[in-house]
Each structure stands twice: as C-alpha cells, then as structure tokens.
Amino acid sequence: MNRNPSPGDPDLDIRQLRYFVAVAEELHFTRAAARLFVAQQALSREIRSLETRLGTPLFVRTTRRVTLTPEGSLLLERARALLRLHDQIVVELRHPTRPVLVDLMSQGRETALRVLEAARDRAPALEFRGRYGGGMGAAIRLLESAELDVAFGRATWRGAPRDRVERVLVRYEPLALLVPLDHPFASLDAVPAGALSGVELDVNAASGDAPEWADLASQLLALTGARATPSHLPAVGLDDQAHHLAHQGLPILTSLGHADVPGGIVRPIVGPVPIYCWSMAWHAGSHRGGLAAIGDAASVLGNEEGWLRLPDDAWLPEPERSSLGG
Numbered sequence: 001m002n003r004n005p006s007p008g009d010p011d012l013d014i015r016q017l018r019y020f021v022a023v024a025e026e027l028h029f030t031r032a033a034a035r036l037f038v039a040q041q042a043l044s045r046e047i048r049s050l051e052t053r054l055g056t057p058l059f060v061r062t063t064r065r066v067t068l069t070p071e072g073s074l075l076l077e078r079a080r081a082l083l084r085l086h087d088q089i090v091v092e093l094r095h096p097t098r099p100v101l102v103d104l105m106s107q108g109r110e111t112a113l114r115v116l117e118a119a120r121d122r123a124p125a126l127e128f129r130g131r132y133g134g135g136m137g138a139a140i141r142l143l144e145s146a147e148l149d150v151a152f153g154r155a156t157w158r159g160a161p162r163d164r165v166e167r168v169l170v171r172y173e174p175l176a177l178l179v180p181l182d183h184p185f186a187s188l189d190a191v192p193a194g195a196l197s198g199v200e201l202d203v204n205a206a207s208g209d210a211p212e213w214a215d216l217a218s219q220l221l222a223l224t225g226a227r228a229t230p231s232h233l234p235a236v237g238l239d240d241q242a243h244h245l246a247h248q249g250l251p252i253l254t255s256l257g258h259a260d261v262p263g264g265i266v267r268p269i270v271g272p273v274p275i276y277c278w279s280m281a282w283h284a285g286s287h288r289g290g291l292a293a294i295g296d297a298a299s300v301l302g303n304e305e306g307w308l309r310l311p312d313d314a315w316l317p318e319p320e321r322s323s324l325g326g
Contacts, residue, residue, distance in 0.1 A: 014083070016047075016049060017082060018036075019036060020058065021080060022035055023059065024058075024059075024068055024072060024076045026162070028066060031162070034161035035161045037161075047059070054071070059072055087146060090146055099127035099129045100127065100287045100290030102116055102129065102130050102148075102151070103131055103142070104131065104132055104133075104152060105132065105133070105136075105151075105153045106134050108254065108258050108259045109254060109255055109258055109259075110258065111170075111171055111255070111257050112130075112153075114257075116128055116130050119294040119296075119297040121297075123290070123292075126289055134209055134210055135211070136154060136155055136211075136212045137208070137210055138209035138210075140155070140165050140281065143165045143281060143282060144163060144165060144283060146286070149287045149291070150280060150282050150290070150294055151280075151281045151282075152170075152279070153212065154213070154276060154278070155167040155279035155281045156212070156320070157216070158319060159211075160211070165281050165282065166281065167279040168279060168295070169277060171278040171298075171302060172310050172314070172316075173256055173277075174268050174275060175254070175255055175273075176254055176268045177201070178245065178251065178252040178254045178264050179191075179251045179252075179264060179267050180246065180249050180250075181263055182249075183249070183251060190270040191267050191268070191270070192269075193271050193274070193315075196226040197225035198226070199226050200226070200228070201226045202244075202250050202252040203221065204252065215317070219317040219318065229248070241264075242261050242262045242263050245261060245263055245264045252264075270313075272315035273313055273314050273315065274314075274315045274317075275317075280298055
C-alpha cells in the first residue's frame with residue numbers, strides 16, 4: 001500500500017476507510033485501536049495518510065478530545081455506505097463456492113465440534129471447515145475482517161473492546177479439571193472448589209489470542225485460592241495434551257465436555273459450579289446458509305440437553321454474572 005499518497009490521489013484505501021470509521025465512531029484513538037486490534041501508532045499513521053490523500057483534515061485533535069471536522073462528518077456517512085457495499089460484494093462473490101469457516105476454539109473441548117457435526121448433517125450440500133484458533137480475541141478480529149464466518153467461545157469478558165460482531169449465548173458449561181490418573185483428585189467424583197486453595201493448576205492463560213480465557217481463569221483463581229503454573233506454550237491437540245499431562249502431573253483447567261485424554265480423567269468442579277459461557281459469534285453478512293444450519297444445530301442440541309439451564313449453585317464470572325442480575 002502507498003504509505004505516502006499525494007494530495008488529490010483519487011484512489012481510496014478500504015482499510016483506511018475502515019480505520020477512519022472506527023475512530024469517527026469512538027472519537028478516541030486508543031479505543032478505536034483496541035476495537036481494530038491494531039497499534040495506536042499504526043492507526044494514527046493510517047489516518048494521517050488518508051487525510052493527506054484527501055487533502056483535508058478529518059479530525060480536530062486536542063489533548064482532551066477528538067472531534068470530526070465538517071469534511072470528516074461528510075466522509076463518515078459516505079464511508080459507512082461504501083464499506084457496506086464493499087462487504088456485501090465480498091460476501092456475494094464468495095458464497096457460491098466457498099466453504100463455511102468455523103472456529104471451534106480448542107481441540108478436546110467438544111461443544112463447538114458437536115454443533116458443527118450436527119450442522120453438517122442438517123446441510124449436507126454445504127462444505128464446513130472447522131479450525132482450532134484457541135481464542136476469541138483472535139477469532140473476533142477475523143470475524144470483523146470477514147476471514148471467518150462463525151466462532152464459538154466466551155464472547156465477552158472484562159475490558160473487551162467494542163466490536164461489530166453479533167453473538168448469541170448457546171451453552172452454560174460447567175468448568176472441570178483434566179486430572180492425571182495418579183493425582184489425588186482422580187479418586188473423587190467431583191472436586192470441591194474449596195479443595196483448590198493453594199493447589200497449583202494449569203490454567204493455560206499465556207496466549208494473547210485468548211483474553212477471554214485469561215480473564216475467566218483469573219476470576220476462578222481468585223474464587224478458589226488456587227495458583228497458576230508459570231506461563232508456557234499451550235498444548236496443541238490431544239496427543240500433546242496427554243504428553244503434557246503426564247510430564248507436568250498437574251490438573252489442567254478445562255470444561256466438562258472434554259474429550260478423553262490418555263492418562264487423564266475429567267473431574268467437575270463443584271460447590272459452587274463455575275460456568276463457561278459458550279456463545280456463537282458471527283459478522284453480519286456472513287454465509288447465510290451456513291449461519292442458519294449452525295444456529296439451528298446449536299438450538300436443537302441446547303434444547304435436547306438443557307444447555308441453557310444453570311445449576312442451582314452456579315458461579316458465573318463477570319461480566320456474565322452482572323448481565324443476569326445476580
């Protein structure tokens with residue numbers, strides 16, 4: 001991309017317009033950068049480049065506030081319309097042949113995979129491709145850029161930036177521990193939350209792509225008094241999880257619907273029952289047929305298995321707890 005456009009250059013850059021709209025809607029460069037998952041310095045550079053290209057300032061910047069110039073206000077209306085048309089064209093051209101791209105969160109946790117398999121049964125004419133991105137932070141960025149159609153996971157967390165992604169809650173899943181077979185917790189039917197005080201847990205919160213999991217883990221540690229292992233690279237795949245489980249010998253935080261791992265056993269946490277809130281997230285204009293099949297599959301599974309029923313002693317993290325008024 002031309003980083004030094006000349007004034008009057010007739011070609012506008014779609015990414016710069018997307019950046020401009022974010023700043024114009026937030027009227028705050030830091031918030032806009034967080035929403036776009038870009039560095040503030042890079043965002044400021046692109047806005048300056050766009051102003052140079054157009055030959056006019058778009059914002060009035062002071063140390064206390066950011067406001068639109070009259071030219072900026074005019075561009076905002078036009079840029080929104082242009083971006084909608086751009087995104088519509090991309091979606092319409094991709095729909096006839098492209099597969100439906102679905103982020104399943106992490107291998108081993110079976111909720112999203114079960115929904116995807118049910119969607120394939122409901123819409124055999126469509127091609128669905130699942131991937132394990134490992135975090136909603138990265139998935140939401142891909143949804144906003146139309147590089148992904150659907151993502152499953154905890155779609156809100158403390159400090160989450162504003163985004164243009166739609167979401168619907170599909171499951172309250174109890175959290176659990178993946179425990180080595182020779183660990184004392186393996187002999188229990190369930191692990192009391194009070195028994196975790198001072199216990200070292202692998203909460204696997206090192207990935208910057210999964211701020212929602214790091215936030216949940218920190219709240220659970222505060223609730224139970226458990227302590228986290230030092231940060232490390234996450235295990236990828238069931239074989240790697242089995243090796244890591246045997247090598248480390250410590251319980252790993254997961255959710256109840258976890259696949260069997262050789263050398264380990266899943267034990268629910270109780271008293272209270274901590275909850276992982278699964279949502280289906282998508283970007284407006286994504287593959288309509290794929291969205292319908294996946295949404296219907298999640299709804300049917302949820303109704304059949306009571307996915308949206310909370311245990312009497314459920315514990316939800318923030319902000320989910322406040323959103324329920326409890």
